[in-house]
Amino acid sequence: MKRYVVCGMSNRALGMFIKPMLKTFSDSCQLVGMLDVDEVRFEVCRQQYPETTEVPAFSAGEFDRMVEEVRPDAVIVTSRDDTHVDFIIQGLRHDLEVVSEKPMAVTADECRRIMEAEEESRGHVNVTFNYRYNPYHMKIKELIDSGKIGRVTSVDLNWYIDTYHGSSYFQRWNRYREHSGGLSIHKSSHHFDLVNWWIDQQPEEVFAYGALNYYGSDSVHNPRKEDGRHCATCDVKLDCPYYTRWNTRSNTASVQDDHISSDMKRREGYTGYRPDKCVFDSDITIEDTYTAVVKYSQGSLLNYSVNFSLPYEGYRLAINGTEGRLETMEYHAPSRVPFPVQEQTIDYFPLFGSKETIHVVEREGGHGGGDPVLQEDIFLGENPKRPYTILSGSWDGALAVAAGEAVWKSAHENQPVRVEDLLAATEVMKGRGD
Structure with a gap:
């Protein structure tokens, strides 16, 4: 025990x-x-x-x-x-x-x-x-490891966070860089880890841009420049599109996510914790939009973008190799998408040949069925029958954070940032990626 x-x-x-x-x-x-x-x-x-x-x-x-x-x-x-x-x-x-x-x-x-x-x-x-444990992501790993697209040359990953999820980061502690590292770390570390794991390479150099486009006091959606408001008591909330998109006039949560209402009330009881700070406050210190190019240790390139205020949530992915290409698109939280969405599949395009559509068996559970399988690996030990390593160690965690920090530093300094410089190659670091 x-x-x-x-x-x-x-x-x-x-x-x-x-x-x-x-x-x-x-x-x-x-x-x-x-x-x-x-x-x-x-x-x-x-x-x-x-x-x-x-x-x-x-x-x-x-x-x-x-x-x-x-x-x-x-x-x-x-x-x-x-x-x-x-x-x-x-x-x-x-x-x-x-x-x-x-x-x-x-x-x-x-x-x-x-x-x-x-x-x-x-x-x-x-x-x-x-995210590694999502069945689609595991299937992509298997396809790459099998050599189906050859040597990976480039990855295009565009991640979309909708106005419901995206605005929540700006209502809580995440909006302060000293608490979260910024969303290029808090959120994008998930995405960088996925790419690192899929292609089995280490990020070496990053060039990026970032901006605060949707939130903060200068937002075009700000109904009135004034700090310190909270959604529960705000007198202009019915003029705020982020509020009215997901709430009725009677201040009840949208039927798509009515469990959030009780959860919100519970959190408001926590000491000193408010999950409904105004997304237009001037003290926000993080960005809501990033684009980045990442160079990897074996020559692969990543074109990455993430946006925290879009009409729907999900991602578009393309992985190119010397023998072909993989494509997929996911719509996350379809109950919040205001139009019909298609089933996620993985499309394989051989460099010389016809397209193949791959269907994946989905699983129950959070994060696309990933959480229950991760819990098994944590509490029972990693599945020895799996043909690849999936449970992340400290080096994986460090590479994901360093890539995210490099995004912010590059955007802030307007120059490329080397990941190994951030990790300060000490004796402990030497050999970690060998």
């Missing part, structure tokens, strides 16, 4: 890790400790999962005491992004296994510190990049 503690009682912690430990993997896993800055979050967990009523709770500064008293084997880190580094390193110093939500940290320097701590520890780090 493996003993787990959880640092950060976030909604993700409850649904992604605590629930399966209690309901699905209870024969092999035991939750023995919870840690957070806010006691209210413990009460929310206990109300939702009465099985945790007797699980000891600790404040954020009591990590050492927690380990001493409950003797865990592993720690799951699901706190705010900028706190990951401290909890991960503390876990490694106690020789614990560490499972971290993405991003592993908010800067490349923090990633370097984590890897240095891991070198000195009997523990190790895994990062939960659940």
